Amino acid sequence: MQLGATSLPDVPAETLAGLCPPRLTSEKIQERLSYIIEKDRIAGDLPRRFLEVFAAILQHTNYRQVIDNYARIPARCANCSCACQIYQRTNAPEDVPCYRSDLLLEVYRRHFTLRGIVEEHLRITPLLTDEYILEMAETYYHCTACRRCTLECPLGIDHGLVTHLARYVLSEIGLVPRALVISTRAQLEGPTRNTSAIPWPAIADSLEFLEEEIFDDKSIKVKFPIDKPDREFIFFAPVSDYLMEAETLMGIAVTLDAIGLGDAWTISSEFLDGINYGLFYSDWILERCLREEVDQAKRLRSQKILIGECGHASRSAKAFVKTFGGGRDAPPVVNIMELTHRAFKEGKIKFDPDVVTERVTYHDPCNLARSGWIVDQPRELIRAFCKDFVEMTPGGKWNLCCGGGGGTVSVDELRPYRTHVVGSKKAEQIAATGAHYVIAPCANCKKQLREVCQDNGLTDVEVVGLHDLIYKAIVLD
Amino acid sequence: MLESWIALARGPLLRLALFAMALGLLRHVLLQVWEIFWALRRAGDQVVPWGLALRRNLEWLLPWRYLQRKERRLYNFTSFIFHVGVIVVPVFLAGHVAIWQQELGISWWRLPGSVADWLAVATVVAAVGLLLGRMLNQASRTISKPQDWLLPLLCAVPFVTGFWVAHPSWSPLGLQAVYLVHLLSAELLILLVPFSKLVHMVLFWTSQTSSELGWRFPPGSGERVRLSLGKDSEGV
Numbered sequence: 198m199q200l201g202a203t204s205l206p207d208v209p210a211e212t213l214a215g216l217c218p219p220r221l222t223s224e225k226i227q228e229r230l231s232y233i234i235e236k237d238r239i240a241g242d243l244p245r246r247f248l249e250v251f252a253a254i255l256q257h258t259n260y261r262q263v264i265d266n267y268a269r270i271p272a273r274c275a276n277c278s279c280a281c282q283i284y285q286r287t288n289a290p291e292d293v294p295c296y297r298s299d300l301l302l303e304v305y306r307r308h309f310t311l312r313g314i315v316e317e318h319l320r321i322t323p324l325l326t327d328e329y330i331l332e333m334a335e336t337y338y339h340c341t342a343c344r345r346c347t348l349e350c351p352l353g354i355d356h357g358l359v360t361h362l363a364r365y366v367l368s369e370i371g372l373v374p375r376a377l378v379i380s381t382r383a384q385l386e387g388p389t390r391n392t393s394a395i396p397w398p399a400i401a402d403s404l405e406f407l408e409e410e411i412f413d414d415k416s417i418k419v420k421f422p423i424d425k426p427d428r429e430f431i432f433f434a435p436v437s438d439y440l441m442e443a444e445t446l447m448g449i450a451v452t453l454d455a456i457g458l459g460d461a462w463t464i465s466s467e468f469l470d471g472i473n474y475g476l477f478y479s480d481w482i483l484e485r486c487l488r489e490e491v492d493q494a495k496r497l498r499s500q501k502i503l504i505g506e507c508g509h510a511s512r513s514a515k516a517f518v519k520t521f522g523g524g525r526d527a528p529p530v531v532n533i534m535e536l537t538h539r540a541f542k543e544g545k546i547k548f549d550p551d552v553v554t555e556r557v558t559y560h561d562p563c564n565l566a567r568s569g570w571i572v573d574q575p576r577e578l579i580r581a582f583c584k585d586f587v588e589m590t591p592g593g594k595w596n597l598c599c600g601g602g603g604g605t606v607s608v609d610e611l612r613p614y615r616t617h618v619v620g621s622k623k624a625e626q627i628a629a630t631g632a633h634y635v636i637a638p639c640a641n642c643k644k645q646l647r648e649v650c651q652d653n654g655l656t657d658v659e660v661v662g663l664h665d666l667i668y669k670a671i672v673l674d
Numbered sequence: 675m676l677e678s679w680i681a682l683a684r685g686p687l688l689r690l691a692l693f694a695m696a697l698g699l700l701r702h703v704l705l706q707v708w709e710i711f712w713a714l715r716r717a718g719d720q721v722v723p724w725g726l727a728l729r730r731n732l733e734w735l736l737p738w739r740y741l742q743r744k745e746r747r748l749y750n751f752t753s754f755i756f757h758v759g760v761i762v763v764p765v766f767l768a769g770h771v772a773i774w775q776q777e778l779g780i781s782w783w784r785l786p787g788s789v790a791d792w793l794a795v796a797t798v799v800a801a802v803g804l805l806l807g808r809m810l811n812q813a814s815r816t817i818s819k820p821q822d823w824l825l826p827l828l829c830a831v832p833f834v835t836g837f838w839v840a841h842p843s844w845s846p847l848g849l850q851a852v853y854l855v856h857l858l859s860a861e862l863l864i865l866l867v868p869f870s871k872l873v874h875m876v877l878f879w880t881s882q883t884s885s886e887l888g889w890r891f892p893p894g895s896g897e898r899v900r901l902s903l904g905k906d907s908e909g910v
């Protein structure tokens with residue numbers, strides 16, 4: 198059953214010429230997938246390299262047992278297609294989740310199972326061609342890895358996992374959106390240590406400015422704690438919160454202050470960006486980002502990792518800090534909404550219900566809600582300060598993805614696809630609520646939902662974070 | 675002439691098919707368990723929600739989950755009936771229990787004849803229904819592979835012929851011919867189990883756990899992959 202990768206049959210190029218689709222030049226690839234990484238990285242024999250990488254990954258990871266299972270059992274019942282908002286919108290066969298996953302599974306069958314290898318050698322044309330690989334590169338970045346379809350598969354096939362693995366293999370042969378690589382490079386290897394490449398002095402300035410803002414708005418002195426040792430929480434938020442989404446950060450600082458945790462948290466000036474694109478395309482990156490977080494926690498002797506309003510940053514830390522941060526000894530991971538919610542239950546926060554009078558709805562980030570982790574907490578908080586709260590349907594665990602999940606929101610070239618295809622159901626959902634505020638406690642979702650609203654003519658909608666509104670409604674004594 | 679064929683099909687061929695199936699399935703199970711064991715050993719986070727995985731499996735075995743939603747409700751319900759039929763009839767039909775007793779020396783509860791008849795009919799109807807459901811749904815139709823079409827048909831053959839064996843007056847063919855087709859088609863199916871998607875009868879039980887374990891990464895694996903690809907000195 199489980200053998201090493203075979204290379205493609207050694208047939209002379211001339212014999213193949215008439216049978217195979219022609220080799221694609223890197224210019225052709227660029228033309229088709231303009232958002233894919235630098236040209237010079239994708240020269241050479243793509244199929245051969247794809248198989249080498251696939252083999253190496255199967256050897257060193259835990260994917261083999263699950264991929265082998267998936268390759269053998271699919272019922273092809275199409276239950277998953279009913280759950281996927283892309284297929285529901287396009288009705289295109291290539292958007293059926295099971296079809297998409299089968300692209301990778303078929304490569305596995307053909308090259309890593311005994312029967313497949315025999316089959317592959319009996320054919321003249323190979324399965325894996327440049328064209329086939331490009332199809333994968335395209336389609337695995339159409340799927341947002343929202344994992345809604347997984348809830349519907351009777352056999353428990355997790356298409357989010359297959360998408361993750363496929364992207365991992367593709368990324369190691371250089372097929373990965375440029376936007377993700379450039380951000381990650383800045384975060385892990387650049388001088389600024391964050392995905393937006395903002396130098397620390399600029400961030401420090403911004404924090405000082407926010408402190409003044411808070412004083413102007415609320416007449417209280419709140420300090421952003423920087424590099425304070427021995428605090429309970431070390432805080433990571435997407436770097437955009439420090440500049441573009443500052444209201445969220447101000448809300449968080451004020452809330453922590455109000456619940457008596459003002460001296461219990463710290464930001465690290467060395468590494469403060471919670472973004473982890475590794476969750477979307479590479480285990481290697483995932484591990485490196487999380488090790489940075491754990492190292493900072495160690496450096497400042499913080500006991501817990503606190504993640505701001507961000508779906509993928511929260512899930513990657515929650516699910517993988519244990520994996521890469523020392524198993525049971527790893528620091529626990531908490532999301533800010535959990536903390537605020539707990540304080541609210543303990544009666545430590547009071548809200549003025551007359552501040553936010555507009556209608557509010559809540560968007561569940563897939564990475565928080567799909568597993569049922571954070572669903573009710575934000576709703577309880579919202580209900581406490583807002584009289585006109587309307588749910589989107591479906592919501593909670595069954596939410597629809599904003600349309601920019603899986604890192605695709607960072608890829609500007611995909612915007613029309615994100616807003617008109619993947620996000621169109623979301624636009625309908627939002628319009629149906631008639632809400633003015635859409636709360637989306639996630640930097641990615643916020644960016645995407647703003648674009649969805651713009652491109653779908655929802656001009657009255659304002660997309661905000663949860664702590665943005667808490668900032669408005671909180672009562673400080 | 676037919677009689678000796680029947681004797682062959684009923685005796686050695688049946689034993690061979692069952693033996694091959696058992697061996698094939700055992701291989702799948704052992705490999706799967708082995709892989710899961712190693713995956714768990716390597717995982718940096720070894721906390722696996724076994725209970726949750728099992729619960730999800732059980733949830734999908736019972737029909738109430740998909741009766742609650744409207745998409746593909748009929749299809750899924752048909753599939754439920756089909757699965758009940760293909761499991762219960764071969765194992766609990768009185769005539770079969772007699773064979774099991776003769777071959778294995780153990781015996782168990784027998785399905786009353788009339789129930790078996792109805793269940794057999796329902797299974798055949800369900801098999802046809804599954805094919806229709808596959809044909810009429812665009813998504814399902816386009817992702818289907820040959821075995822998805824052939825297996826329900828092949829499953830229906832032993833049921834139809836079995837029904838005729840029990841009720842020869844309905845049968846268009848002679849009893850012996852029908853019986854032979856019944857035996858051979860059933861044996862072909864049994865033989866195909868480890869080599870087709872029918873293997874889900876054993877792999878289904880671990881698929882949810884496998885998925886969970888798929889998300890449990892071994893620490894350092896990313897680095898090792900880069901190393902074995904000779905990319906250890908390259909940056910992001």
Ligand code: SF4
Nearest residue numbers: 272273274275277350
């Ligand atoms: S629900 Fe599962 S078995 Fe059915 S088509 Fe989708 S992935 Fe395949």
Ligand code: SF4
Nearest residue numbers: 281340341343344346
């Ligand atoms: S993970 Fe989401 S986008 Fe991808 S196939 Fe499943 S439902 Fe569709």
